Amino acid sequence: MNPPGERDRLADALTHVDSPEEGSCELDLDQIWAAAAGELEPEALSEVLEQVRRSAACAEAYQMAIAALAEEGDAEELPSPPPLEAPANRRPWLLPAVMLGAVAAAVSIALWPASDPGYRSGSGDAVELHLPEGAPITADTVLTWAPGESGSRYAVLLSTESLTTIAREEGLTTNRLEVDPAWLEGLPAGTRLRWQVMATAPDGTRTSSAPQHLVVE
Amino acid sequence: MPPRAPAHDPPAPPEALRALQPVLRGEVSRQCPDHLRAQVDDMVQAGLLRMARAHERGQTLTKAYVKKVAWSVTVDAVRKARRTADQPTPEGPAALQSVSAGRSPEDRAAVSELRAALRECLDALTRTSRDVLTLYLLGHTIRESATRLRLTPKQGESRIYKGLDTLRDCLRNKGHQP
Numbered sequence: 465m466n467p468p469g470e471r472d473r474l475a476d477a478l479t480h481v482d483s484p485e486e487g488s489c490e491l492d493l494d495q496i497w498a499a500a501a502g503e504l505e506p507e508a509l510s511e512v513l514e515q516v517r518r519s520a521a522c523a524e525a526y527q528m529a530i531a532a533l534a535e536e537g538d539a540e541e542l543p544s545p546p547p548l549e550a551p552a553n554r555r556p557w558l559l560p561a562v563m564l565g566a567v568a569a570a571v572s573i574a575l576w577p578a579s580d581p582g583y584r585s586g587s588g589d590a591v592e593l594h595l596p597e598g599a600p601i602t603a604d605t606v607l608t609w610a611p612g613e614s615g616s617r618y619a620v621l622l623s624t625e626s627l628t629t630i631a632r633e634e635g636l637t638t639n640r641l642e643v644d645p646a647w648l649e650g651l652p653a654g655t656r657l658r659w660q661v662m663a664t665a666p667d668g669t670r671t672s673s674a675p676q677h678l679v680v681e
Numbered sequence: 682m683p684p685r686a687p688a689h690d691p692p693a694p695p696e697a698l699r700a701l702q703p704v705l706r707g708e709v710s711r712q713c714p715d716h717l718r719a720q721v722d723d724m725v726q727a728g729l730l731r732m733a734r735a736h737e738r739g740q741t742l743t744k745a746y747v748k749k750v751a752w753s754v755t756v757d758a759v760r761k762a763r764r765t766a767d768q769p770t771p772e773g774p775a776a777l778q779s780v781s782a783g784r785s786p787e788d789r790a791a792v793s794e795l796r797a798a799l800r801e802c803l804d805a806l807t808r809t810s811r812d813v814l815t816l817y818l819l820g821h822t823i824r825e826s827a828t829r830l831r832l833t834p835k836q837g838e839s840r841i842y843k844g845l846d847t848l849r850d851c852l853r854n855k856g857h858q859p
Contacts, residue, residue, distance in 0.1 A: 477796040532752040
């Protein structure tokens with residue numbers, strides 16, 4: 465049998481990230497999840513494990529996947545999303561502002577770039593937003609952020625705290641976006657909004673900013 | 682400025698996402714390491730966006746899928762925190778310490794050395810023994826480790842225990858106490 469703590473010490477060593485090389489993982493997170501969930505054939509699993517032994521970041525993600533999976537009831541299916549309906553068919557008795565928000569959310573979330581780093585690792589440095597956290601937003605505000613590599617394109621998502629999308633702009637070629645006054649119509653002063661920027665470099669590499677808050681004035 | 686998206690573009694399921702938000706939040710909260718607790722809201726938002734895109738691609742949103750999304754945003758947050766900690770900041774060492782679980786530089790160096798030795802010792806095993814032992818060390822049970830490699834539990838147990846014996850000898854020969 466194992467001496468006390470031996471397995472923990474060895475597992476700790478496998479997952480210990482203490483250098484940039486150890487912190488890099490070339491494996492797609494989908495592969496790691498599939499391996500941890502027992503969905504891979506031995507040959508494919510062996511290839512994943514080879515990378516896991518080489519990269520502490522991969523091993524760490526694998527270990528986290530085991531912990532995440534360690535709960536019963538995984539196969540339970542959640543309630544199906546309601547049927548997709550055209551904005552015109554939405555219930556007319558809802559407040560117009562809520563209606564507009566929901567429609568904007570539907571459109572915006574659906575169209576937010578579909579291939580962000582997502583399950584891929586190595587998403588690179590985050591996009592830096594230029595407005596401070598909690599900055600006021602008015603019809604005159606210009607959203608700006610640190611430019612990425614030359615030729616980058618940007619997508620901007622502005623939403624309420626409850627994730628109702630206020631605005632989504634894609635394909636921007638400059639690192640600035642003027643606020644459209646229509647976005648703020650009907651929003652009471654003091655409303656907190658979140659905004660986030662995703663940059664796509666010419667080679668297709670995508671990076672995102674952390675979400676930040678703006679407060680409607 | 683490019684043309685704005687028309688309001689009648691294909692809708693996504695905001696109602697469904699709102700319904701799943703508590704499930705996702707629960708999963709993110711469960712999986713999130715302590716030093717990232719302040720970022721749970723951001724992680725939930727990132728997860729909701731991924732789920733919206735997945736739904737558009739036809740992905741069925743099961744509890745297992747929400748769990749996977751929570752895991753992926755947590756992994757991303759852990760890696761991002763580490764990258765941030767590696768960069769010089771006013772907090773400097775404190776930021777790094779929060780990611781390194783409060784380890785001293787000596788401890789970190791010792792673990793790194795053990796890691797290098799462990800890798801060499803694992804490489805010396807046969808492929809099946811190496812794989813089953815890796816699975817076991819990562820946190821799978823003996824049965825899980827065996828079945829993933831199409832071994833019987835008995836075969837897996839035997840390989841794991843023999844592999845551990847070999848590993849101990851190898852590590853001791855390299856000056857490490859396993």
